[in-house]
Each structure stands twice: as structure tokens, then as C-alpha cells.
Amino acid sequence: xxxxxxxxxxxxxxxxxxxxxxxxxxxxxxxxxxxxxxxxxxxxxxxxxxxxxxxxxxxxxxxxxxxxxxxxxxxxxxxxxxxxxxxxxxxxxxxxxxxxxxxxxxxxxxxxxxxxxxxxxxxxxxxxxxxxxxxxxxxxxxxxxxxxxxxxxxxxxxxxxxxxxxxxxxxxxxxxxxxxxxxxxxxxxxxxxxxxxxxxxxxxxxxxxxxxxxxxxxxxxxxxxxxxxxxxxxxxxxxxxxxxxxxxxxxxxxxxxxxxxxxxxxxxxxxxxxxxxxxxxxxxxxxxxxxxxxxxxxxxxxxxxxxxxxxxxxxxxxxxxxxxxxxxxxxxxxxxxxxxxxxxxxxxxxxxxxxxxxxxxxxxxxxxxxxxxxxxxxxxxxxxxxxxxxxxxxxxxxxxxxx
Numbered sequence: 199x200x201x202x203x204x205x206x207x208x209x210x211x212x213x214x215x216x217x218x219x220x221x222x223x224x225x226x227x228x229x230x231x232x233x234x235x236x237x238x239x240x241x242x243x244x245x246x247x248x249x250x251x252x253x254x255x256x257x258x259x260x261x262x263x264x265x266x267x268x269x270x271x272x273x274x275x276x277x278x279x280x281x282x283x284x285x286x287x288x289x290x291x292x293x294x295x296x297x298x299x300x301x302x303x304x305x306x307x308x309x310x311x312x313x314x315x316x317x318x319x320x321x322x323x324x325x326x327x328x329x330x331x332x333x334x335x336x337x338x339x340x341x342x343x344x345x346x347x348x349x350x351x352x353x354x355x356x357x358x359x360x361x362x363x364x365x366x367x368x369x370x371x372x373x374x375x376x377x378x379x380x381x382x383x384x385x386x387x388x389x390x391x392x393x394x395x396x397x398x399x400x401x402x403x404x405x406x407x408x409x410x411x412x413x414x415x416x417x418x419x420x421x422x423x424x425x426x427x428x429x430x431x432x433x434x435x436x437x438x439x440x441x442x443x444x445x446x447x448x449x450x451x452x453x454x455x456x457x458x459x460x461x462x463x464x465x466x467x468x469x470x471x472x473x474x475x476x477x478x479x480x481x482x483x484x485x486x487x488x489x490x491x492x493x494x495x496x497x498x499x500x501x502x503x504x505x506x507x508x509x510x511x512x513x514x515x516x517x518x519x520x521x522x523x524x525x526x527x528x529x530x531x532x533x534x535x536x537x538x539x540x541x542x543x544x545x546x547x548x549x550x551x552x553x554x555x556x557x558x559x560x561x562x563x564x565x566x567x568x569x570x571x572x573x574x575x576x577x578x579x580x581x582x583x584x585x586x587x588x589x590x591x592x593x594x595x596x597x598x599x600x601x
Contacts, residue, residue: 203315204248205259209267215247216271224278228561231281231568234406236398240282241359245315250286253293258309265441265514266507269448273503276452277459280568281407283449285356288320291442291599292364295384298438299427308386311362318386319356321413322366324349331378331598335415337367337385337425345425347385347393347418357396358409363387365415366428382428385420393418404564404571432597435522439601440510440529444503446575447529450536451503453572454496457543457565464551464562465489485550492546499539502532523594526601530581537578540569576600 206212223240230237244250252268254260268290276283289312296308312318324334335349347367357363365385368376387394393416400411431438468479476482509528513521544566548555555562584595595601 203246203251203313205313206248206251206261208261209263212249212252212261212263212267213270213274215249216274219243219247219249220274220278223275223282227279227282228564230279231406231564232558232561236358236409237279237282237285237407238359240279241285241317244282244286245317250289250315250317251309251313253290253297254309254312255297258306259313260309264507265444265510266504269444269503269507272445272448273452273455273500276449277456278452279407280449280453280456280572281405283452284405284408284410284572285319285359286317287442287445287449288322288356288364289318290445291438292318292320292384294438294441295426295428295431298431298436301423304423304426308362316361317356317359318362318364319354319360320366321351321354321357321363321415323351323353325352329378332376333366333368333380333382334376335365335367336370336376337383337420338371339369343422345385345420345422347387347415347420349415351413351415353410354396354413355408355410357389357413358398358411360389363389363394363396363413365413384426384428385418386424386426387415387418387420391418402571404567404569406564406567435517435519436597437510437513437517437522437525439597439599440506440513440522440526442599443526443529443533443576443601444506444510446572447503447506447533447536449572450533450540450569451496451499453565453569454499454536454539454543457540457547457569458492458496460562460565461492461543461547461550462489464547464555467554468550468552479552488546488549492543495539495542499532499535502528502535506532519594523588526595527585527588530585530595530601533576534578534581534585537573540573541566544569 251260252263255262272283337345337347368380369383370376395414397412465480470476470479474482506528509525513525587593
């Protein structure tokens with residue numbers, strides 16, 4: 199773990215650092231994706247930048263950055279390299295879990311770790327055939343008071359680069375199989391703990407350098423003071439899901455922004471179609487329409503992201519059932535728009551640039567592959583259900599990690 203991480207003193211400094219890192223990450227992003235070169239150097243720079251401590255509370259030495267600032271940091275990095283933006287996503291989500299459910303001692307210890315540059319990564323999702331809300335991975339309390347962790351997780355983004363792997367598991371005993379209703383907790387496990395293995399078997403067509411592969415847990419011993427309750431997060435009004443989805447939204451908006459910029463660059467390189475009667479492709483009236491429509495779509499997604507972040511910050515200041523619902527719906531609305539913008543921009547860039555855009559050496563397909571892969575995380579069809587129900591009947595959305 200790094201112990202020389204920078205100390206950020208203001209949101210403005212954080213945004214400046216994020217913009218500079220994004221410029222660095224943009225260099226070589228296409229080549230890293232094409233050859234699937236894992237970004238160890240770039241992750242190290244992220245750890246040392248101080249950005250991983252953005253949400254650490256002031257009383258623990260951080261700047262407690264707002265949701266609006268955090269979303270913009272993610273958007274900036276995703277515009278350059280969506281894989282690098284995805285890697286710290288769960289880091290900030292589980293810091294929220296620590297804030298909501300951790301003991302004062304746990305908070306003090308892990309916030310210090312993060313201030314020193316530690317990266318937290320997730321091991322929470324499992325492959326079927328069981329339902330997506332069932333964790334078959336178990337945390338079993340032993341007579342000594344500590345826990346034994348057993349199971350297998352997949353889509354463990356960032357685990358290969360992490361200092362701590364955070365495992366969501368069902369709290370049960372050896373005699374009972376867990377169900378979706380079984381209480382859950384999060385185990386904070388050092389990356390080098392015996393029995394924990396990170397397998398680099400991620401072969402997704404997009405987000406190729408997130409190393410979102412498998413984590414296996416073979417009788418991993420976990421002290422009680424490294425276990426944080428998870429299920430109680432959703433017992434009352436909460437922004438846990440809204441904050442997680444806001445960062446996913448920022449990644450999609452970043453992809454859309456990056457794809458639009460790439461399309462503009464390609465349009466300036468393209469030859470004009472002979473029927474347009476112009477000397478430059480950028481003067482082709484049909485391409486002007488494409489660019490105009492796409493700009494409206496992307497800017498709308500950017501605006502909705504900002505609106506959603508403000509709603510989360512407002513609800514944080516005055517958390518009620520209604521403010522939490524309003525924030526969740528605002529984020530869900532932004533997420534739907536962001537998904538549409540990311541897919542539209544990453545597709546239309548080829549129309550703007552023409553056939554030369556398909557050259558493998560430019561690797562422009564990475565925008566679409568990243569968009570299509572990332573936008574499968576949380577189905578927008580379900581978000582539309584909740585948005586529509588809230589609009590027509592005022593029914594509040596359910597409490598879970600995807601809203």
C-alpha cells in the first residue's frame with residue numbers, strides 16, 4: 199500500500215488533479231485496451247493523487263467532497279479511459295457503507311488507510327444460476343468471535359489492483375443455506391490474506407483493462423472488527439444506491455463525452471461525400487444534423503448528471519423518505535439518459551468519421567464496447583418502471599443498491 203498519497207485540501211484542487219490525471223490516462227488508453235495491458239502504473243498514480251480520499255469526512259482528515267464533485271471526477275476520468283474510471287467505483291461505494299454502518303474504530307482505521315493511498319475493491323456479485331440478490335458466499339461466526347469466509351465472486355472490478363478486497367456475504371451458520379432474506383455483511387480482507395485468490399479471467403469485450411475477474415475465498419479468517427453490517431443500510435431512508443448509481447451515470451456520461459470528441463476529430467479527417475457538394479466533410483449538411491442531434495443528447499445527459507448530483511447533495515443535507523426518493527429518481531433519470539447518450543455517441547462517431555474509423559489501429563470501437571459493457575450493469579428498463587410509477591402515482595422506489 200502507498201503511504202505517500204497527496205493530501206487534497208479543496209474540491210477545486212481535486213477537480214484540477216482529476217483533469218490532469220485524465221489527460222495522462224488518455225495517452226495510451228486505446229493501446230492498453232487493444233492489447234489488454236493492465237493499468238498498474240495508472241492505478242498507482244490514482245492512489246498517489248489523493249483522489250481516493252475525496253469522501254473521507256473532515257473529522258477524519260478528509261475534505262468530504264460533495265456528490266457533485268465526485269461525479270465530475272468520475273466523468274473526467276471516464277472521458278479518457280472508462281476502465282480506469284470503473285476501477286475505483288466500488289471503493290467509494292463501500293466507503294459509504296463504512297460511513298453508514300462502521301463503528302467509530304472501524305471508520306478511524308479504514309479512513310486512515312484510504313488517506314494513505316489504499317484502494318478498496320469489490321467482491322460482491324456472483325454468477326448464477328441463483329437470483330442476483332442471493333449471496334451464496336458465507337460469513338460464519340466461530341466460537342472465537344471471528345468469522346470464516348467461504349465462496350466465489352465474479353465481476354470483481356479492481357480486485358487485482360486493490361490493497362483491500364471487500365467481500366459481501368451472507369451471515370449464516372454451517373447448518374443453513376443462505377436465502378435472499380439472509381442478513382448480509384461486508385468483510386474487509388487484505389489483498390494478500392491466505393485463502394483469498396484473485397484470478398485474472400475477465401474476458402469482456404469492453405472495459406477490458408478493469409480486470410473484473412474472479413475472487414475465490416477458501417476458509418478465509420476474518421477478525422470481527424473487519425466486518426461491517428450491510429443489510430441495515432436499507433432499513434430506513436438511504437442514499438446508498440443513489441450514490442452508487444450516480445457514479446455509474448458519470449462513467450456513462452464520460453464515455454459519451456469522449457466518444458463525441460472522438461467523432462469530431464474523425465469528421466475533420468474524413469473526406470466529404472460527393473453529393474454534398476462541399477470541400478470538407480464538416481460542411482456536409484447531413485453530418486451537421488448528426489452532430490447537432492448528438493450534441494443535444496450528450497449535453498442533456500451531462501445536465502441531468504449535474505441535476506442528479508445536486509439532488510443527492512440536497513438529500514444528504516436533509517435526509518427524509520421523500521428527499522431520498524427524489525434523489526433516487528433524479529439519479530435513475532440521469533442514468534437512463536446517460537446510457538442512451540453513451541450508446542448513441544459511441545455509435546455515431548463512425549458515421550461522423552466514415553470508413554476510416556473502423557481501422558483497428560485507431561481502436562475507436564473501444565468507446566462502443568465500453569459503453570455496451572458498462573451499461574449492462576443495472577438495467578434501465580427497471581429504472582423506467584420506477585420513474586414512471588413515481589411520476590404517475592408518487593410511489594417511492596424500493597431501497598436497494600441499484601436505485
